[in-house]
Amino acid sequence: xPAERAHRHDLMPGTLHMLVLKILESGPMHGYGIAQQLRxxxxxxxxxxxxxxxxxxxxMRQKGWIKAEWRQTPNNQRxxxxxxxxxxxxxxxxxxxxxxxxxxxxGAVLRTT
Numbered sequence: 001x002p003a004e005r006a007h008r009h010d011l012m013p014g015t016l017h018m019l020v021l022k023i024l025e026s027g028p029m030h031g032y033g034i035a036q037q038l039r040x041x042x043x044x045x046x047x048x049x050x051x052x053x054x055x056x057x058x059x060m061r062q063k064g065w066i067k068a069e070w071r072q073t074p075n076n077q078r079x080x081x082x083x084x085x086x087x088x089x090x091x092x093x094x095x096x097x098x099x100x101x102x103x104x105x106x107g108a109v110l111r112t113t
Contacts, residue, residue: 016056021092030079065091
């Protein structure tokens with residue numbers, strides 16, 4: 001693993017909702033699964049703690065971006081599964097666009113001499 005990937009990175013403010021929505025686009029998932037998928041997709045570089053993830057999921061439910069229902073996990077435990085809503089998909093599109101714009105702006109600054 002390259003040295004830069006061995007380090008954990010903090011999420012920029014406002015990106016957790018976007019990342020969770022993007023992960024949930026692939027299908028329903030419980031909170032632990034969301035955290036594991038984020039770790040997997042970022043080669044362990046981004047890890048979200050339960051103390052951040054579950055309050056974020058609650059806020060996202062209140063805003064109507066995701067819905068939740070209780071289901072059995074593959075190992076027969078009861079867990080709340082989250083699914084992205086149409087409003088969540090629209091919000092994800094807006095946030096991805098804004099984030100892309102921000103990355104381009106920061107990149108322009110970093111390319112200056």
